[in-house]
Amino acid sequence: MFDIEHYFEAKSVEEAVRLLSEHEDAEIICGGTDVLVKLRDGKGAGGSLVSIHEIPSLRGVRVLPDATLEIGPATCFTDLTNHPLIQKYLPYLGEAVDTVGGPQVRNQGTIGGNICNGATSADSAATMQTLNAVVVLVGPGGVRRVPVTEFYTGPGRTVRQHDEVCRAFEIKPEDYVGFTGCYMKYGKRAAMEIATLGCCVRVRLDDACSRIEETRIGYGVAAPTPIRCRNTEAALAGKSVEDESIYELIGTSVLDEVNPRSSWRASREFRLQLISELAKRALKEAIRRSLNHEAPGAAVPGEERR
Numbered sequence: 001m002f003d004i005e006h007y008f009e010a011k012s013v014e015e016a017v018r019l020l021s022e023h024e025d026a027e028i029i030c031g032g033t034d035v036l037v038k039l040r041d042g043k044g045a046g047g048s049l050v051s052i053h054e055i056p057s058l059r060g061v062r063v064l065p066d067a068t069l070e071i072g073p074a075t076c077f078t079d080l081t082n083h084p085l086i087q088k089y090l091p092y093l094g095e096a097v098d099t100v101g102g103p104q105v106r107n108q109g110t111i112g113g114n115i116c117n118g119a120t121s122a123d124s125a126a127t128m129q130t131l132n133a134v135v136v137l138v139g140p141g142g143v144r145r146v147p148v149t150e151f152y153t154g155p156g157r158t159v160r161q162h163d164e165v166c167r168a169f170e171i172k173p174e175d176y177v178g179f180t181g182c183y184m185k186y187g188k189r190a191a192m193e194i195a196t197l198g199c200c201v202r203v204r205l206d207d208a209c210s211r212i213e214e215t216r217i218g219y220g221v222a223a224p225t226p227i228r229c230r231n232t233e234a235a236l237a238g239k240s241v242e243d244e245s246i247y248e249l250i251g252t253s254v255l256d257e258v259n260p261r262s263s264w265r266a267s268r269e270f271r272l273q274l275i276s277e278l279a280k281r282a283l284k285e286a287i288r289r290s291l292n293h294e295a296p297g298a299a300v301p302g303e304e305r306r
Contacts, residue, residue, distance in 0.1 A: 073112020
């Protein structure tokens with residue numbers, strides 16, 4: 001039995017904001033795969049919960065009129081992986097969330113919780129960093145948009161205020177059109193494992209598919225918060241895809257931009273080895289996918305805008 005003072009079921013984002021404002025001890029719950037575990041362990045006992053699970057507007061994936069992809073925070077991992085728009089335009093995001101826990105967790109857990117709980121080990125976090133996703137927050141003062149690269153402030157901490165609700169994640173077309181990508185996760189087990197390290201590498205090649213036009217590199221558990229390796233990204237620009245030295249370049253350069261720690265899951269030294277090796281492998285796979293013409297086209301088809 002969980003020690004909960006009040007349980008509120010919000011019917012709209014505005015109602016959820018109001019309930020959070022009225023109850024300082026309240027916490028948002030949707031899938032509950034993180035919140036209920038904390039309550040079971042006695043953290044936040046005696047507080048209140050505001051459920052946003054029954055707000056339809058917070059679920060699903062949509063294409064906005066300007067071709068921005070909008071992901072509802074209450075979308076569970078299974079639905080995200082299987083959504084046609086994700087499979088077509090962001091398959092590497094589906095690939096990332098498909099590594100979360102087991103089927104039961106993926107059927108219940110949501111991308112909103114995965115991002116908003118602030119964990120550096122969140123499997124969606126590295127990929128969302130490389131997508132320049134924007135977190136749309138609604139609070140008493142209105143709507144504000146925060147780039148996910150500025151969303152995290154420390155381990156388990158974000159800029160989201162207590163009385164704010166995440167309404168959506170927005171991804172602009174320039175951040176996904178023409179890119180291929182690959183997410184790689186290392187854990188001691190093949191399934192049901194929190195990431196010891198997560199790495200996402202995305203590339204966009206030139207029209208001749210001979211050189212790297214842009215690279216984006218994101219990590220989870222390589223620092224106190226999910227991070228991008230922007231110096232390494234810049235160093236890879238213009239490099240030939242046939243130049244084997246690019247893999248040594250990425251594997252060496254990223255080490256100057258990370259700050260992993262030792263924990264019971266892995267030592268700092270082992271994580272540094274993983275940081276280098278996963279970057280090489282993910283870059284190679286992202287390039288292979290691009291050469292096989294697996295990148296989205298130049299525009300979002302009009303019939304998919306809904």
